[in-house]
Amino acid sequence: MNNPIPPTLNASYQECENLAFGHYENFPVASLLLPKETRPHVAALYAFARTADDFADEDKFEGRRILELNKWEKGFNEALKGKKAHVPLQAFAHTVKTFQIPVSLPIDLLRAFRMDVARHRYSSWNALLYYCRHSANPVGRMVLFIHGYRDGKLHRLSDFICSGLQLINFWQDTAIDLKRGRVYYPKEALKKAGVLEKELLKLKNSTETRRLVQAAVDYTENYFRRGLPLLDLVNGRLKLELRATYLGGIGILKKIRAMDYNVLEKRPSWNAFDKFGLILRSLFGSISP
DSSP: OOOOOOGGGHHHHHHHHHHHHHTOOSSOSSOTTSOTTTHHHHHHHHHHHHHHHHHHHOGGGTTOHHHHHHHHHHHHHHHHTTOOOOHHHHHHHHHHHHTTOOTHHHHHHHHHHHHHHHOOOOSSHHHHHHHHHHHTHHHHHHHHHHTTOOOHHHHHHHHHHHHHHHHHHHHHTHHHHHHTTOOOSOHHHHHHHTOOHHHHTTTOOOHHHHHHHHHHHHHHHHHHHTTGGGGGTOOHHHHHHHHHHHHHHHHHHHHHHHTTTOTTTOOOOOOHHHHHHHHHHHHHOOOOO
8 A cells, every 4th residue: 555645745744743642542543553554544534533533522612612623624624625724734634635544434523412411411322323423434444534534334344343442442441431421321221220410410429420331332332243253354464453452441440340330439440550451452452342
């Protein structure tokens, strides 16, 4: 795969890579596991999404979140037309055009961030997965496009992994989201576990809240594992990246179980030793079904 970056865009892509590595989180982002030639393009995708996510979440954008998201989308469309735009948008627009990525995918991402601003409750698992279809699935599909995979079957398997990762992130950040007034546990799940929303918002650990989290973790793991066959259908270094991503997701679920599902008082996360082990397992270990 050879997709040289024009010298005029070198600085734009470098800024995207700085942002990606500066915000390294639980799951690999433009990591060294990826092929060198695609790493800048994945970083551009990350910069596009990360910046938009900040508009929807960061306190400094309160009161003008939708305005900033609208400006970001306008800038992206201008960059696609070759007009002057924010530096990361110039790089990402080049990536979209280079790999013939459907523009609907990044637009779906921006729709999800607008949903974040307007909607903080979900009635059912289907409603929550509809959100994930916009917030997470486009990322996986774009990564596949960047690596030359356009097969619909692979994209659908990627959706299971990406939606699963989004759900895992919700349970990992339960306390953070609740403090922001966001409840990602579906109302039907709260009812089944016997948890009142007002009690959940108090961040008080209880038998009922742990039952709620356990049900969410069980549901998520079953959904997430449906995407596992994708790892055997891609090749090269992307395969290693996806292995690390998959193991990272399963690892957080295991940490939540080890905490007896008490995510209200402690956030499960990776330490440096965990991350080193994750890389080793990605390279040499096996992934149980």
